Amino acid sequence: MKIVIAPNAFKNSLPAAGVAAALEEGIRLSGYAGELNCCPVGDGGDGTGSLLAQYLGAAILPAAVADPLGRTIDASFGWVRETATAVIELADASGLRLLLPEEYNPLVADTTGCGQLMKAALDQGAGELLLCIGGSATVDGGTGILKELGLRFYDAQGGTLQQFPKDLVKLHAIDASALDPRLRNTRITILCDVKNHLCGAKGAAAVFGPQKGAGVDDVMLLEAALQQLRQVVMQYGGKDMDALESGGAAGGVAAGVAAFCNVEIVNGIDYFLKKIDFEQKLEGADRVVTGEGSIDHQTLEGKAPFGVAMMAKQKTIPVIGVAGRVPETTDPELQACFQWLFSINDQPLPIEEAIRQTHPNLVKAGIKIGREVQKQTAAVASSV
Incomplete structure (x- = not known):
């Protein structure tokens, strides 16, 4: 047996x-x-990245990053030198588990730290980023990541927006001219375990906001922020962030990153099982x-x-x-x-x-x- x-x-x-x-x-x-x-498995949820790193024999490289509320913490990412692949667990930098329950605040929690992990991986020479996005503390549409990667967000007076995501309701213009040029030659694979779109009754704010501490009024503000982000991105980038299945994952990270980078969003468990050659592990199994x-x-x-x-x-x-x-x-x-x-x-x-x-x-x-x-x-x- x-x-x-x-x-x-x-x-x-x-x-x-x-x-x-x-x-x-x-x-x-x-x-x-x-x-x-x-053979423990992951589907893109919190912990998937560390499992993938183990299965792939990745080295663990440290990086100092911002937590969801901007405090400096020690995080890390997996590095597979042979394939120049970085395995990044969003929750290690921008996860809900990094906060005390009384600190949950998706109006100001952002994904800056995850963006810093991605930059550290690019500095290492990564040609591929495997981004596992479960367990986030954020509903920022990925704007914290995008800001770290070079995007600039402006209000109608030309001022730079300071606090994401709540300031997104004032978003008027986006400047992508300083987007990190290394991203043009970098593949980003995002592992997801949900199919929610960015906006609406089953979107990032309505479904995931309350899980991260948002009250009724907060959900309405977050929805307005994401809708405004969507509208401005369509004006400046031509992509409809809400059209993307799974775009609402991790509070809109999937939609935000996909709007400006070379991204493939995959079903987390299917990708994971293929990556670890689970089919071979089943050979001869009775149960x-x-x-x-x-x-x-x-x-x-x-x-x-x-x-x-x-x-x-x-x-x-x-x-x-x-x-x-x-x-x-x-x-x-x-x-x-x-x-x-x-x-x-x-x-x-x-x-x-x-x-x-x-x-x-x-x-x-x-x-x-x-x-x-x-x-x-x-x-x-x-x-x-």
Whole structure:
């Protein structure tokens, strides 16, 4: 028997590698003695960059950057010298995890630090940037990044805008003449795990603003700022930032960077699995275990467990899904993806308690999986 353990992170609790390790521990405790292959995955969300850097054997290079509120912090990026590829985790510089809850303020939090990481990578000689944009603290349309890369933003009087994104409602003109010329020969691949457009009811401000501390009035101001940015960019660059699927990812970073740079936006999990040659890791597998904090119908829109399940199903390998939360009612489409889908919580828990219990509950889930696999294997053997 061979089991491949390929989970995503459990948000706010355990990184993907920690989830895989807990499941492995439980499966071994069940008495399972077969082969186990731990292969934690990412779909563009926070933590994807560090995983990619590990799989690609990247060196970790330090860089001093601004956090979302402008304070200097130590960050880093992955560097693959052989291919001149930099792996950049936006959240390392502009992530929500860098702030205390009482500091969440998407009206003034910006992506300047991520832009500084990108410049550091260009200084290193990067010809390709792999940009993982999950976990941002920002809804700035990527203007912090673009400012660092040389764009200038002006109001109607010709004054330079100072604070992003809230000052964007006064945006009147953009000057791209000083955009870093190295970007013309640099490929930027953005890994996304959402399909939201920049503006509107399902856009960056409305959907992601409240997650980052925006109240009702703040969401309205952020929406107005992004709409104004969109209009001015169309006037000066000819691109409609709102036309881009996934453009609203990371508070509009995807749309903003794509408007001025050589960008390809990709489905994060599909790109990740191909990059690490996950198909080869599935060779000879009898079961695949995947999961993340929540598995529901939205998972089918391209989240990590769905990508893992689809690749396994192509090889007719049964897939077991585990999550902190699963639908209470049967979802036929999820059933088609997962042979077995269950919550690691034996009973409903307050979210804070469920997060605290994630590791031990994953170990228990691993024991349950190990026993079930051995039971099924024994049943098949006895029927032969």
